[in-house]
Amino acid sequence: MSAHTASAEITFHPEHAEGTKKIWKTFWLLSIITIIELGIGLAIYNIHKGKDPNETLVLMFKGMVCILTLAKAYYIVSIFMHLGDEIRNMIMTIVVPLSLFIWFIIAFLWDGNSWKNLRNTNAGTKEYKVEKVEKPAATEKGAKD
Amino acid sequence: MSTTAMPTNTKWWNGGRSPFNISYGKVMMWYFLMSDAFTFGAFLISYGTLRFSQNHWVDPNHVFNSFPFAGHSNLPLAFVSLMTFILIFSSVTMVLAVHEGHNMNKKGVEKYMILTIIGGLAFLSCQAWEWTHLLTGEHAVWVNGHVEYWNTTVSHNPFGPEITINGQEYATPGPISFGSYFFEITGFHGFHVFSGVIINIIMLIKTRMGHFEQRGHYEMIEKAGLYWHFVDLVWVFVFLCFYLI
Amino acid sequence: MSSVATLHGADVHTGHDDAHHGHHHETFISKYVFSQDHKMIAKQFLVTGIIWAIIGGMFSVIFRLQLGYPDATFPILEDFFGHWAKGGRIEPEFYYALVTMHGTILVFFVLTAGLSGTFANFLIPLQVGARDMASPMLNMLSYWFFFTASIVMFSSLFVQTGPASGGWTIYPPLSALGDASSGSKIGMDLWLVSMALFIVSSLLGGLNYISTILNLRTKGMSMTRLPLTVWSLFFTAVLGVLSFPVLLSGAILLLFDRNMGTSFFLSDIVINGKILPNEGGSAILFQHLFWFLGHPEVYIILLPAMGMSSEIISVNSRKPIFGYMAMVGSLFAIAILAFLVWAHHMFVTGLNPFLGSVFVLLTLLIAVPSAIKVFNWLTTLWRGSIRFTPGMLFAIGFVSLFISGGLTGIFLGNSGLDLHLHDTYFVIAHFHIVMGVASFFGMFAGVYHWYPKMFGRYLNNTMAYIHFWVTIIGAYLIFWPMHYEGLAGMPRRYYDYSNWQSFKQFGGLNEFISFVAMIVFATQLLFVFNFFYSMFKGRKVTSSNPWGANTLEWTTPINPGHGNWPGEIPEVYRGAYDYAKDGREFTPQNTPLGENESGDHH
Numbered sequence: 001m002s003a004h005t006a007s008a009e010i011t012f013h014p015e016h017a018e019g020t021k022k023i024w025k026t027f028w029l030l031s032i033i034t035i036i037e038l039g040i041g042l043a044i045y046n047i048h049k050g051k052d053p054n055e056t057l058v059l060m061f062k063g064m065v066c067i068l069t070l071a072k073a074y075y076i077v078s079i080f081m082h083l084g085d086e087i088r089n090m091i092m093t094i095v096v097p098l099s100l101f102i103w104f105i106i107a108f109l110w111d112g113n114s115w116k117n118l119r120n121t122n123a124g125t126k127e128y129k130v131e132k133v134e135k136p137a138a139t140e141k142g143a144k145d
Numbered sequence: 146m147s148t149t150a151m152p153t154n155t156k157w158w159n160g161g162r163s164p165f166n167i168s169y170g171k172v173m174m175w176y177f178l179m180s181d182a183f184t185f186g187a188f189l190i191s192y193g194t195l196r197f198s199q200n201h202w203v204d205p206n207h208v209f210n211s212f213p214f215a216g217h218s219n220l221p222l223a224f225v226s227l228m229t230f231i232l233i234f235s236s237v238t239m240v241l242a243v244h245e246g247h248n249m250n251k252k253g254v255e256k257y258m259i260l261t262i263i264g265g266l267a268f269l270s271c272q273a274w275e276w277t278h279l280l281t282g283e284h285a286v287w288v289n290g291h292v293e294y295w296n297t298t299v300s301h302n303p304f305g306p307e308i309t310i311n312g313q314e315y316a317t318p319g320p321i322s323f324g325s326y327f328f329e330i331t332g333f334h335g336f337h338v339f340s341g342v343i344i345n346i347i348m349l350i351k352t353r354m355g356h357f358e359q360r361g362h363y364e365m366i367e368k369a370g371l372y373w374h375f376v377d378l379v380w381v382f383v384f385l386c387f388y389l390i
Numbered sequence: 391m392s393s394v395a396t397l398h399g400a401d402v403h404t405g406h407d408d409a410h411h412g413h414h415h416e417t418f419i420s421k422y423v424f425s426q427d428h429k430m431i432a433k434q435f436l437v438t439g440i441i442w443a444i445i446g447g448m449f450s451v452i453f454r455l456q457l458g459y460p461d462a463t464f465p466i467l468e469d470f471f472g473h474w475a476k477g478g479r480i481e482p483e484f485y486y487a488l489v490t491m492h493g494t495i496l497v498f499f500v501l502t503a504g505l506s507g508t509f510a511n512f513l514i515p516l517q518v519g520a521r522d523m524a525s526p527m528l529n530m531l532s533y534w535f536f537f538t539a540s541i542v543m544f545s546s547l548f549v550q551t552g553p554a555s556g557g558w559t560i561y562p563p564l565s566a567l568g569d570a571s572s573g574s575k576i577g578m579d580l581w582l583v584s585m586a587l588f589i590v591s592s593l594l595g596g597l598n599y600i601s602t603i604l605n606l607r608t609k610g611m612s613m614t615r616l617p618l619t620v621w622s623l624f625f626t627a628v629l630g631v632l633s634f635p636v637l638l639s640g641a642i643l644l645l646f647d648r649n650m651g652t653s654f655f656l657s658d659i660v661i662n663g664k665i666l667p668n669e670g671g672s673a674i675l676f677q678h679l680f681w682f683l684g685h686p687e688v689y690i691i692l693l694p695a696m697g698m699s700s701e702i703i704s705v706n707s708r709k710p711i712f713g714y715m716a717m718v719g720s721l722f723a724i725a726i727l728a729f730l731v732w733a734h735h736m737f738v739t740g741l742n743p744f745l746g747s748v749f750v751l752l753t754l755l756i757a758v759p760s761a762i763k764v765f766n767w768l769t770t771l772w773r774g775s776i777r778f779t780p781g782m783l784f785a786i787g788f789v790s791l792f793i794s795g796g797l798t799g800i801f802l803g804n805s806g807l808d809l810h811l812h813d814t815y816f817v818i819a820h821f822h823i824v825m826g827v828a829s830f831f832g833m834f835a836g837v838y839h840w841y842p843k844m845f846g847r848y849l850n851n852t853m854a855y856i857h858f859w860v861t862i863i864g865a866y867l868i869f870w871p872m873h874y875e876g877l878a879g880m881p882r883r884y885y886d887y888s889n890w891q892s893f894k895q896f897g898g899l900n901e902f903i904s905f906v907a908m909i910v911f912a913t914q915l916l917f918v919f920n921f922f923y924s925m926f927k928g929r930k931v932t933s934s935n936p937w938g939a940n941t942l943e944w945t946t947p948i949n950p951g952h953g954n955w956p957g958e959i960p961e962v963y964r965g966a967y968d969y970a971k972d973g974r975e976f977t978p979q980n981t982p983l984g985e986n987e988s989g990d991h992h
Contacts, residue, residue, distance in 0.1 A: 009163035009605045020244055027237045034229055041222050041389045045206040062390040069385040073378055080240045080374045082367075089157055090165035090175075097179060097632060100729050101186055107733065107745060108190045108678055112197030114742035115672055120200065160519075160962065161609030169524035172601040180593055180631045187639035187682070191654070191675055199670060300651035300667065322670045325652035329643070 026079040033068050040065050174368045178375045181337075185379050188333065189386055192326040203304040203323045205388050208297070211282075213274055225388045228271045229380065235264025236377040239345075243370045246363025251352060254366060258349040261373065265342040272335050276328070287315035299325045327387060334383055337376045344369050424534075426526035427952040431533050432512035433844060436837070438540060439504020440918060446495035451911050453488045456480050458904025460886045460897075474552070482885045483572050486555035489883060490573065491547065493558030494581070496826065498588055499543070501691040503536050505833045506630075509694055510599045510623040512840065516943035517620050519608025519960060521953045524601040528594045535591035539584045546580035554581035557883065559684065562655040562676050566647045569661050579648065582641045589634045589641075596634075599627035608942070610962035614718075615979065617941045617966040618711065621718050622697025625725040626690050633686035633729065640679035647671070674739050681732035688825050689728040693721065695832020696763060696792075699785040701966075702839050703767055705939045706782035707774025708975060710967035712766045720759035727756050737805040738812050746805045753803035760796055764789065779937070780854035781839030787862045788831040794866075795824025798873065813883075816876025819869045827865045834861075837921070842936050846949045847928030853920040857913055864910035868903050875899065938976045941966050945980055 040061050047053045047061075078084035083091060121127065157164040165172065196202050206221035213224070238260040245253030283294040284303035287310060295303040295318070302324040305317035348369045357363045425431060455464060456479070463478035474484040511529065515522055523529040546553040555573025556564040560581065568575045603616075603624045616624075643654040647668075655676045656668035704711040711717060734753045737746050767789045776782065798820040801807050811817060834857075841849050880893050887893040887900065935944040942962070946954050960980035968977040972984065 009168055010166055020241060023237060023240050023244065027233065030233050031230070034226065034233070037385075037389060038222055038226050041206075044390075045221050048204060048206070065385060065389045069381055069389075072381050076236065076374055076378050076381065080236055080377075081371055082243075087157070087166055090167065093165070094175060094179065097628070098182070100632065103730050104186065104682070105190055105193070107748075108194045109197050110745050111674070111678065111733075111742050112194035112672075114745065115198040115674070115740075116200065118740065119198070156612075158613050159609075160607035160611035160615075163605040164613075165604070169601040169605040172605055173524065173528075173597045176597050176600055176631055177593070180597075180635045183632055184635035184639050187636040187679055188643075191639070191643070191679060194675055194678070195654070195670065195672060198672060298651075299646070300653070320670045321653040321668065325646070325654055325671075329646060329652065329654075333642075 022079060026075050030072055030075055033072050037065050037068050040068075168364065170364065170368060171371070174371050178371060181375065182379075185330075185333070185382070188326075188330050189382060192322075192330065192386060195320075195322045195326070199320050199322070201306045201320065203302070203319050205390075208279070208302075208304055209275070209388055211278060222388065224271070224275065225384065228268055228275075229384055231264055231268045231271065232377050232380050235261050235268070236374055238264060239370045239373045243363070243367050246357070246366040249358070249363070251355070251358055254352050254357075254363060255349065258345060258352060258366075262342055262345050262349065265338055265345065265373075268338055269335060269342070272331065272338075276331075279327075284316060287317055297324050297327075299328050330383060331387070334376070334379055337379065341369075341373050341376050344372060424530060426522070426530045428511045428515050428523045428526065428529060429844070429950070429952075429954075431529055432508050434533050435503060435507035435511060435536070436844075438537065439500050439508060440921065442495050442499040442504060442540065443914070444918065446492050446500060447911050447914060449488045449492040449495070451908055452480065453485055453492070454904040454907045456485055456885070457887070458901040458907075460888045483552060483555060485885050486557075486571075486883070487552045487573050487577075490555045490557055490560075491553050494543070494554070497558060497687065497691065498585070499540060501826070501829050501833070502592065502630075502687070503588070505829060505836075506623060506626050506690060506694045507533075507536065507595060508833075509619070509698060509836050509840075510595065510627065512844065513619050513943065514599055514602050514623055515606070516843070516946065516950075516954060517617050517941050517966075518603060518606060519611055519942050519962065520602055520606035521955070521959070523598045524606055525598055529598050532591050532594035532598065535587050535594065539587035539591060542580055542584035542587060546577045546584065549576050549580070551575040551577060553577040559677075559680055560644070561680075562644060562647065562673050563659055566644060566655055567659070567661055567666075568648065579645070582645050582648075585641055586638060589638045592630050592634050596627040596631040599623060600631065603627075608959045608962055611942075611979075614715070615962055615965045617697075618700040618714070618717055618721075619694075619697040619941075621721055622693045622700075625721050626693045629686040629690050629693070629725055629728055633683045633690075636679055637683035640676055640683070643679070644676065674736065674741065677736050677739055678733065681735045682729075684735060685732040686728040688821075689724055691825055691829045692792075692832075693724070695788055695829045695835075696721070698832050698836040698839070699788045700763075700767065700770075701941070702781050702785040702835050703770050703789075704967055704969065705839075705937050706777045706779055706785075707771055708777070708938075708969050709770055709774040710969050710971070712769040712772075713762070714965065714967060716762050717766055720762040723759040724756065727752060727759070731756065734803055734805075734808075737808045743805070750803060750805050754800065756803075757796075757800060760792075764793055764796075779838070780849065780851060780858060781835045781837075783855075783858045784831045784835035784838060787858065788828050788835060790862070791823050791828040791831060791865065795820060795822075795828060799824060810879075811876060813881055814876035815872040815880050815882055818882050819872035819876060822872075823865070823869050827869070831862075834858075834917070839937070840943075841924070842931040842948075843943055843946075845925050845928070846931050847924050848931060848936075849924045849928060850920050853916055857917045857920070860913040861910055864906050864913070867906045868910065871899050871903060935978070940968055940976055940978050942979055945978060 044058055044061050047058055077094075083094060118124070157166070163169070163172070209225055210219050210221040211224065212218070212220045238257045242254050242257035242261060245257060279297040281296060283296050285292050286295045286303040286305070287308060288295075292315065295301055297303065300321060302319040302321070303316050304319035304323065307314050307316055309315075348366055351357060351365065352363075357365060421427075422430065425434070452467070455462075455467075464475075465478040467475035467480060468478050471480070471484065474481055474487075480488070511523070514520075543553075551572045553573060554560060554565070554577045555571060556578070560578070564570045565574055565578050568578075603620060607613075607616075643652075646652040647654050647656055651668075653668040653671040655673050656666065656671045657673075659666045659668060700711055700717060731749055731753045733741055733746065733749045737749075741749075771786070798816065802811055802817060802820055838849055838854060841847070875893075875896050878892075878896075880887065880896060888897060931948050934946070934948050937944070942960060945960050947956060962979045963982045964977065964979055966979055968979075969975065971977055972987065
């Protein structure tokens with residue numbers, strides 16, 4: 001029996017004998033991901049600085065940053081918060097409710113985008129035209145939002 | 146520890162024991178964090194919704210491009226990366242404190258708790274500097290046919306699209322919701338960091354007084370750790386939403 | 391090292407080793423005020439809820455006076471409300487304040503805190519076999535946060551400019567701008583602060599309910615042996631823990647918009663001839679945030695009523711519940727769907743119509759689990775040997791109301807039909823029947839059924855039967871005609887319908903509705919009288935299991951002390967619904983399996 005009993009409901013005491021190697025490995029992993037993210041952030045910055053920024057490229061970069069952020073979140077929750085070490089029941093009760101965020105995000109952003117369209121087309125009565133302050137580079141819009 | 150060491154035939158759900166093999170306190174902490182995740186999620190998602198509804202949004206690299214003692218040099222992303230690393234590092238010291246707690250090493254817990262608290266305070270100081278910088282730093286803005294000098298607040302900011310007047314480029318007023326959300330969300334996160342620091346200080350005092358040693362386990366440190374990592378986790382998303390994209 | 395320790399009885403919850411030594415050191419304060427006993431906290435929630443219900447119900451009677459008798463004056467109103475009811479006729483601002491507070495009070499303070507606060511606290515530890523909640527301390531705090539929220543909300547009734555009056559949904563910009571109406575001033579701030587406290591209360595409570603149900607079940611009480619009440623309270627708590635924070639976000643943003651000059655929900659507004667600088671916000675965003683809570687909230691209100699009705703119907707039909715697993719599954723499905731359908735409250739606000747069509751689809755899916763539940767209740771009743779106790783009557787009444795209110799939900803869930811029906815009395819009729827009155831019936835059923843466990847006495851049966859029959863007939867008489875008014879296009883939230891030629895024809899009907907509403911309200915006062923009278927003078931309970939029920943709460947003494955079981959916590963060997971099995975009328979859960987018994991078969 002392990003020396004410490006936190007609570008009576010705990011019926012099985014796993015060993016916490018593993019060293020700190022895993023923690024430091026995760027630290028380096030998180031740092032590297034962050035540095036990659038910064039690199040991408042600077043890349044986006046440079047694309048914006050140039051004339052006629054490539055929207056698709058920027059969008060792709062932004063998508064990559066989002067994925068990297070999710071990876072970071074995974075490592076923090078799984079290693080630092082030790083969720084990865086819990087038994088499957090626990091993991092599922094945390095992860096399954098979080099999936100509610102999927103529809104939460106999709107529906108909200110979808111509607112936000114729709115407000116923009118409504119505004120720009122005067123609720124569908126005129127052709128879609130990006131309202132711009134008098135500047136020729138109309139392409140700027142997509143890149144900046 | 147590895148999951149393979151668990152007895153595989155245990156009937157976890159049959160009552161008389163925790164189905165997760167963790168104490169009710171930790172279950173409550175996890176569910177509290179879930180709840181808090183929905184609070185932050187709602188903030189960030191509504192920020193995203195308003196951002197999607199605008200034709201123009203602020204380019205973060207224009208806003209967050211300064212560094213303390215670096216004058217007017219243009220250093221996009223530099224300061225916020227420092228803040229991110231501070232928080233990640235304090236997360237590491239926190240998890241090391243939890244680790245020392247498992248080993249019932251009081252001195253180790255104390256050492257790492259102190260480091261974590263220092264990390265938290267450093268982060269808060271950085272945030273204070275950044276807020277001050279935004280609230281005091283003024284930029285020329287073309288408003289109603291003349292130039293004004295605007296700082297960044299919850300109700301206005303100078304980061305709108307640029308226009309050319311008489312061959313000269315001027316910024317226009319930026320989307321108000323940018324400043325509103327920036328201060329609101331980073332403020333709410335900062336409040337969490339602050340309360341996390343307070344919790345950690347209480348934990349440190351309790352460790353020093355030997356409460357956990359008497360109790361025979363350092364589970365309270367684990368719970369405080371969960372909270373602290375959650376604060377770090379939220380920052381990862383704030384960093385993404387406000388600074389990177 | 392890795393031994394699986396066996397747990398038994400008393401030390402399941404280390405904090406309560408001394409539980410069975412009874413209540414010697416208890417003072418009045420620690421026993422009745424700052425009590426950490428879940429049963430006492432439940433009673434505190436119930437009594438506070440009853441007080442709120444009287445206030446909220448009273449408000450509806452006052453504004454029904456206005457709606458039913460728009461031309462009459464009632465001088466007594468002026469005596470009570472002063473300038474709010476000059477000349478004995480309530481002012482329009484006061485009318486809106488009454489409507490708003492009626493909704494707020496009944497939805498949050500009565501049917502959320504009063505209903506799930508009461509029964510989750512009371513039933514969860516008793517039915518899962520625990521000595522108390524996981525954390526009695528946080529449980530006590532949960533009540534006191536609710537109490538503080540109540541005080542703040544109550545005090546907002548007395549500020550000079552009046553309480554919040556923008557409807558219980560507090561849509562901005564009306565609620566965001568102090569100049570918009572008198573109810574949008576300090577009353578609105580107090581509303582938001584009160585709700586923030588309320589959310590903390592519901593969070594503390596919800597965390598306790600979840601961790602108690604998961605971690606503190608007694609030995610043998612597997613999840614599939616839990617009574618349906620506990621399942622429903624479990625999902626209620628999950629809904630609360632995950633959806634209330636979103637309202638908290640909305641409330642915080644709204645407070646900022648009101649006081650700090652932000653533009654979250656405000657854009658392009660002219661007020662008193664002045665253009666506001668706010669730009670780029672969206673009022674629909676608030677509605678999204680509000681209804682992300684608001685829809686799960688409907689189920690937070692309804693699920694406990696469903697669970698208690700299931701239990702009571704099974705006990706009093708002397709039959710196992712039909713389709714236990716289907717009941718649990720449909721509760722689960724409802725809990726999930728509750729999070730996915732919020733925008734069906736917003737079809738006509740400017741929501742993207744294509745997005746709306748997805749919400750229509752998801753909304754109509756709710757009909758499936760609801761139908762399963764109705765079918766199972768009816769088949770449980772089918773050929774049972776029914777005992778028409780007051781609790782049973784109210785449970786059956788719940789089923790009736792759930793069916794008749796639920797069916798109109800199918801109309802409203804269609805965005806095409808909703809164009810015509812939204813914001814009419816049809817909506818009022820729908821949600822009052824399916825969520826308001828139905829949940830009240832679930833609550834009454836629970837009170838009548840578990841009153842003997844709460845106070846060791848029975849409620850008076852004669853008063854109970856009068857209460858039931860007047861209430862169910864009255865509820866239908868009040869809300870059924872509203873469907874016709876709504877179909878005819880009569881909008882909700884109007885102060886005086888006699889101003890419109892097209893609604894003049896409903897003058898008599900409105901008068902009739904108001905008249906019935908007063909009778910029904912008076913009957914509720916009869917129930918309140920019965921409640922407090924029986925507490926002291928009611929017939930005493932003589933057997934520890936008066937209804938012959940299977941669940942664990944009836945294995946405790948008639949007046950259980952703190953800790954619930956004087957000896958060891960009973961062990962559970964079977965599901966909660968072994969009625970009429972093997973020739974026995976009922977078989978409590980702690981009865982060991984007989985020699986030839988097969989155990990669980992759902």
